[in-house]
Each structure stands twice: as structure tokens, then as C-alpha cells.
Amino acid sequence: MSADVFVVGNFKGGVGKTKTVTMLSYISAVNKHRRTLVVDLDPQANATSILAKTGNITDINKNITDGFTNGDLTNQITPIIPNLDLIASNTQFSRLPKMLLQSFPDDDKRQVTYLRQLLEPLREQYDAIYLDVPPTISDFSDNAMMASDYCIIILQTQELSFDGAKTYINYMQYLIDNYGAKLDIVGILPCMLRAGGRVDKKVLSDARQEFGNNVLNTIVTYQERLKAYDAEGISMGKIYTGQNDQWDQRAHKVFENVLDEIDLHKLALQEEEG
Numbered sequence: 001m002s003a004d005v006f007v008v009g010n011f012k013g014g015v016g017k018t019k020t021v022t023m024l025s026y027i028s029a030v031n032k033h034r035r036t037l038v039v040d041l042d043p044q045a046n047a048t049s050i051l052a053k054t055g056n057i058t059d060i061n062k063n064i065t066d067g068f069t070n071g072d073l074t075n076q077i078t079p080i081i082p083n084l085d086l087i088a089s090n091t092q093f094s095r096l097p098k099m100l101l102q103s104f105p106d107d108d109k110r111q112v113t114y115l116r117q118l119l120e121p122l123r124e125q126y127d128a129i130y131l132d133v134p135p136t137i138s139d140f141s142d143n144a145m146m147a148s149d150y151c152i153i154i155l156q157t158q159e160l161s162f163d164g165a166k167t168y169i170n171y172m173q174y175l176i177d178n179y180g181a182k183l184d185i186v187g188i189l190p191c192m193l194r195a196g197g198r199v200d201k202k203v204l205s206d207a208r209q210e211f212g213n214n215v216l217n218t219i220v221t222y223q224e225r226l227k228a229y230d231a232e233g234i235s236m237g238k239i240y241t242g243q244n245d246q247w248d249q250r251a252h253k254v255f256e257n258v259l260d261e262i263d264l265h266k267l268a269l270q271e272e273e274g
């Protein structure tokens with residue numbers, strides 16, 4: 001077995017990347033029983049903080065910065081809950097561009113493929129690896145895209161266009177052409193993050209015209225409960241009858257549907273490629 005590596009992309013902030021990474025990884029581990037790893041590549045460390053709360057972990061003493069410095073990520077793993085592990089980020093990781101320049105001067109290709117190299121031994125230990133990235137075109141996103149088999153692109157349904165998704169796809173093509181990236185689009189995920197907002201139907205139908213059935217049928221709408229997981233961690237509460245809390249249930253269900261669709265797309269891609 002070798003893990004599938006997924007990056008959740010869009011070069012903007014606040015579009016739902018971290019939410020998607022944390023929820024999909026949780027569903028992958030808890031509902032699907034897959035050995036799952038999240039690699040937090042964002043120095044803001046939002047995914048790290050959400051997952052730490054999810055596992056009731058108060059201090060994390062392993063991190064990606066040390067892993068990159070020592071050339072080994074295998075001893076920087078923090079277990080969160082059964083089947084779900086994390087490689088945590090910290091603010092020091094903002095030095096990544098400097099680190100890469102110092103380690104591989106004048107070698108662009110090595111600079112952008114360092115994460116790919118470091119993930120190689122981890123692929124054997126997991127079924128799925130999710131990468132969370134900061135919202136910029138940068139060494140962070142380049143390394144994540146070069147290390148990934150699949151990307152999930154966030155489509156902002158409240159913008160008046162789907163330029164965000166297009167920019168991402170164009171940049172992905174640039175990495176394929178110039179550095180031999182090998183990733184496929186496994187889903188374009190419509191997200192709508194504003195409370196009381198409406199899904200822009202026009203953007204959605206335009207996107208379906210342009211990207212065909214890469215656009216997922218599931219739409220992630222605004223849910224207070226999903227927002228609350230930032231502060232409280234992800235959980236599935238029980239009510240007095242022993243049944244699942246309906247708001248947790250609803251929050252989890254949407255990402256279960258996303259994961260099911262992604263699984264199907266992945267199979268279709270594998271068949272295409274033989």
C-alpha cells in the first residue's frame with residue numbers, strides 16, 4: 001500500500017481549505033478507518049490548532065520545521081485520535097523559502113520537490129495524506145503540488161466568477177509542464193462560507209460548463225457547527241437518547257459526501273490511466 005496524497009488548493013485565504021482538510025481527514029480516519037495523516041504546511045498552523053483540540057492535545061513538541069531542517073519527517077508525527085496523525089506546523093516554518101535556498105542553491109527542481117522526497121517513506125505508513133497550504137503561490141504551494149497525486153480545488157460560489165479555480169488549474173499546468181508534477185484534479189468543491197449567503201447558481205453552472213463533472217455535486221454551505229470546530233475541535237456529540245447530535249451529524253455528513261464523490265472520481269481517473 002502506498003498513500004494517496006491530496007492537496008486542497010486555491011490561492012486565496014478564507015475560502016475553506018483548512019476546513020476541508022481537517023474535516024476530510026477526520027472522516028477518512030473515523031468513518032472510513034483509513035490510516036490518515038495531515039501535513040500542515042501553513043505557518044499560521046490553523047489545521048494544527050483544530051486537530052490538537054480534536055485530540056485534546058495541549059502541547060505539541062514535534063513539527064514540520066524540524067523535519068525539514070533535519071531532512072526527516074518520520075519522527076515528527078503527532079498522533080491525534082485512532083487512525084489520524086498530524087505533522088504540526090509552527091510560525092518558524094515561514095522560513096521555508098530561505099531554508100530551501102540555503103539547502104539547494106541554484107537547484108529549482110530540488111527546491112520544489114523537497115516535500116515530495118520527505119513524504120516518500122511516510123507513504124508506506126498511511127492510506128491517505130492531506131496537505132494544508134497557505135494561500136499564496138509560493139514555495140509552500142509548489143512543494144505541496146509537486147508532492148501530491150490529487151488536488152481538490154475550492155470553488156468560491158459567492159465570487160462573481162470562477163477565476164480562483166482557473167488560476168489554480170493554470171498554475172498546476174505550469175508545474176506539470178516545467179517540473180514534471182504528476183497531479184490530477186479529483187474534484188472541484190463548491191464552498192459558500194458566508195452566513196446567510198446564497199450559492200451563486202450562475203457561477204456554479206458556468207463552472208460545470210467549463211470543468212464538467214470535475215465539479216462535485218456536494219456543496220459545502222455555511223454551518224455554525226463547522227465554524228465552531230475551529231475553537232472546540234471536531235467531534236460527534238451524543239444526546240441523552242444516545243443518538244448523534246443532529247448538528248454534528250449534519251456537519252460531518254456533508255464531508256462524508258465529499259469524500260465519497262472524491263473516491264469515485266479517483267477510481268475513474270485510475271481506470272482512465274489503466
Ligand SMILES: Nc1ncnc2c1ncn2[C@@H]1O[C@H](COP(=O)(O)OP(=O)(O)O)[C@@H](O)[C@H]1O
Binds near residue numbers: 016017046226230
Ligand atoms: N462551511 C463552513 N461553515 C461555516 N464556517 C466555515 C465553513 N468553512 C469554513 N468556515 C470558516 O471560515 C473561515 C475560513 O475557513 P478556512 O478553512 O480557515 O479557510 P482557508 O484555509 O482557505 O484560509 C474559518 O473561520 C472557518 O471556520
Ligand SMILES: [Mg+2]
Binds near residue numbers: 017018019046133134
Ligand atoms: Mg487555511
